[in-house]
Each structure stands twice: as structure tokens, then as C-alpha cells.
Amino acid sequence: MNLRSIRLVCFSPTGGTRRVLEQIAAGTGVERVTRLDVTLPGAPAGFGEAGGDDLLLLGAPVYAGRVPEIAMERFAGLRSRGGPAVLVAVYGNRAIEDALQELSALARAAGCVPVAGASFIAEHSYSTGKGPIAAGRPDDKDLERAREFGREISLRLRGAERVRDLREPDLPGSPELRERPVFPVMGPVTDPDRCTACGACEQLCPTGSITTRAISETDEAGCILCAACVKGCAFGARALKGPFISKIREWLGENAAERREPETFMASRRR
Secondary structure, eight states, X not given: OOOOEEEEEEOOTTSHHHHHHHHHHHHHTOSOEEEEEOOSTTXXXXXXXXXXXXXXXXXXXXXXXXXXXXXXXXXXTOEESSOEXXXXXXXXXXXXXXXXXXHHHHHHHTXXXXXXXXXXXXXXXXXXXXXXXXXXXXXXXXXXHHHHHHHHHHHHHHTOSSGGGEEOOOOSSOSSOOOOOOOOSOOOEEOTTTOOOOOHHHHHOTTOOEEESSSEEEOGGGOOOOOHHHHHOTTOOEEOOSXXXXXXXXXXXXXXXXXXXXXEEEOEEOO
């Protein structure tokens, strides 16, 4: 089958997921790419119904082994008339757990046929200069692998007459999704000596939980601890701190320091 277009859909607070998806799309060689970034409040709910020859390229970060709830809510408007879907989970060098299974179930519910999945690595949200966790990822090697994956997807689809001729890929994780862990209500703190009240962090917040007055202030009840505001502050005025975050950083430093590589999962031909 030939692809008419790609519909690239992502939730990407710190940009790593979107960078990976862009390179996968480039690798396919498909010229027509429509983008829907649902990271920020007020993002469009969907594209309208995609056709059977439109590829859905769907990606999200992994938070505690799951796709963030807010991402799943914003993906809910996706619809397809039996087109192929590629699912991408981007994690901070710990584990993807059930995230690909979660994206696969959503794609099927939208009318898509999953034909490939992948896990890629991006710098962990809690990474710092003093305690780096997958710092600088996705790097050039990751992005080249993403382009190669795109080429593999294109070849596999061109080798099938119909998407239904392909058997769905065997994805890691369990369809019986693990329960989401309960995190304490908290958010980044602002250093008043560094904050210029420029409002950049407010514009980056996926949940609209930051307001800028004399300094930036966070509604902790809405914070998802994505660290978009921390990494996006040009003045280093935002930081994730406290015993809970310190404990996680310590564990990650001991258990997630070794470099992990992307993994890909491809549909096979039905016999």
C-alpha cells in the first residue's frame, strides 16, 4: 500500500518526543505531513477522520510506566477509517512498562491498525547538571535510528497490499495496564532572585498551572511534574526540589545510569 499522508500527533512538554517523531516521519519519505501537537491547553481536538491510506504517527512521553492522563485525554478525538498507526513511547532511561500497550489500545479505539511501535530515550524530566539522567538524549545516534525506523515502516507498508494483511506487532508491556502511582501534590519552586517574570514558563505549561505576577507561581494541584518550565527557563529560576524528588533522583542515578538504546517492533505479514 502507498501512504497518502502522515498525521503526526504528539504530547511533548520538553520536546524530546516531537524530535523523535519528526525524524521518523522524515525517514518514511512521505512528503505530506500534518502535525498536531496537543501539549498545550487549547490545542485542537483532532484532524477529523483520517483515511485508510493516512498513517497516524502517535507519540508521548512515559511517566511512571504510563502515558500521562492529560495526553490520553487530548488524544481522544483521533479518528481513522482503518489506516495504519505507529506508536512511539519516549522514556527517561528507566522503562516504558505499559505505555506502548496504552497507545496501541487508543489507536485501535480510534479505528487504526497498529503496524509498528518503538521506544526511544529522552533526557529525564528530573535530570540536572549535577545529576544527569540520559542527558542530551535524543542524540544524533537516536535520531538516525528514528529515520531508519521510518524507512523500515515505509518498506513494510509498501510490501503489503492492504494494512489488514499485516499482523499487529508484539509490543512490550501488559494490556492490563498497571495502576498509576499516586504522587504527592507538588510542583517546581521559583527562585525570586533569578525570576524576571518574563512569563516563558507560563507559556510552556501543559496544564496551564503557572501564573506570572511579581514572579511565576504554580498551582501544584494541576502540575504533572513534566519539568517543561524548569528546562525552558533561560534564567535557571525554576527547579524541582524536595525529599520526594531527591529520592527518585538518587534511585535513578543508581539504577538508570547505563545507556539504553531505542527498540522497535514491526508488524509481520499474515500467512
